[in-house]
Amino acid sequence: MRAVDTAFNYDRFAGHRVLRRVAGPLLGEFEVSTKVGYFPDGHSLDPARLNQAVAESADSLGRTPDTVLLHNPEHDPDGLADACESLAACVRGGLCRAWGIATWDPRPLVHAAGEVLVRPDVVMVRAGLSVSEPVLYAGEQFTTMLGADDVWGMAPFAGNPSDPVWSKVDATVFLQPGQQATPVQARLAAAFALPAVSRVAVGTSCPGHLDELAAAVRLAPSMEVIGEYRELLRAQAHGEGDLRAAHPG
Numbered sequence: 001m002r003a004v005d006t007a008f009n010y011d012r013f014a015g016h017r018v019l020r021r022v023a024g025p026l027l028g029e030f031e032v033s034t035k036v037g038y039f040p041d042g043h044s045l046d047p048a049r050l051n052q053a054v055a056e057s058a059d060s061l062g063r064t065p066d067t068v069l070l071h072n073p074e075h076d077p078d079g080l081a082d083a084c085e086s087l088a089a090c091v092r093g094g095l096c097r098a099w100g101i102a103t104w105d106p107r108p109l110v111h112a113a114g115e116v117l118v119r120p121d122v123v124m125v126r127a128g129l130s131v132s133e134p135v136l137y138a139g140e141q142f143t144t145m146l147g148a149d150d151v152w153g154m155a156p157f158a159g160n161p162s163d164p165v166w167s168k169v170d171a172t173v174f175l176q177p178g179q180q181a182t183p184v185q186a187r188l189a190a191a192f193a194l195p196a197v198s199r200v201a202v203g204t205s206c207p208g209h210l211d212e213l214a215a216a217v218r219l220a221p222s223m224e225v226i227g228e229y230r231e232l233l234r235a236q237a238h239g240e241g242d243l244r245a246a247h248p249g
Helices: 015-029 047-061 077-092 107-115 133-146 164-168 183-191 207-214 223-237
Strands: 003-005 031-036 067-071 098-103 122-126 150-154 199-201
Touching: 003 015, 015 047, 031 047, 047 067, 047 077, 067 077, 067 122, 077 098, 077 107, 098 133, 098 150, 107 133, 122 133, 133 223, 183 207
Parallel strands: 003 031, 031 067, 067 098, 098 122, 122 150, 150 199
Antiparallel strands: none
C-alpha cells in the first residue's frame, strides 16, 4: 500500500495534522488523497470555502495533496457544477495535483452531471457486496457521464467487517477457481469488481485486518459470477427474484 486517503473533517478536523505528525517524512512516500465539503458548521459546496479548505489541507499536511475529492456532493446536487469548477481551479493553481468526486450515494447526482463542464480525474464510490444495484448502476452512470479518468472504491465492508451478516455470505464463490483466500479477502476481491474500480480504500484501525487485506489485492474475481450476481441484484431490485439466490452455498 502506497496511498493514503483522508478528509478535511476527519478526526474532528484534525486528521491532516495528526497524519503529518504520525507519518513524518514517510508521508512523502505515499500518494495522498483527501476530501473537502464538510465544515464545522455543516456541509457546503460554496466554491470559496472549498478553495480555502484545499489550501488549508495542503498547509496542514505539509505537502500538496495528490488528489482532492469533493466530499458527498449529493447533499447539494445543484451546487455540483460550480464546486467542480472550484476544484479544477485548485489544480490549475497548484493547490493539488488532481481532483475528483467522492459520493456515498450518486443517485441524486446523475441529473446534475450534465451541468458539469470539467472532467474529474477520479470518482470514488461505494464498492462491494453491501452495495445495492440502484447505487451501483447510478455510480457507473454518473462516472460515464462525467468521463472520469479513473474510479476508486470505498467501504467494501459497509463500515463493519465483523458484522454477523457477513457470516451468511460465502464470498469465495466470487473468485476464479483455484485460489486460496479467507472470507474477508474474498469480499475485498469482489469489491474490485462491484463496480469495476482500480483501488479500494479500507480502514486502518486494525493492523491485522489491514495485513490480511493487503494480501488480497492479487486475487482475481470471477467476472462470470460477478455478472450473474448483478443480474440477480437487478431482478431483486425490481421484485423479480429472491436475493438469497445470489449467495450460493
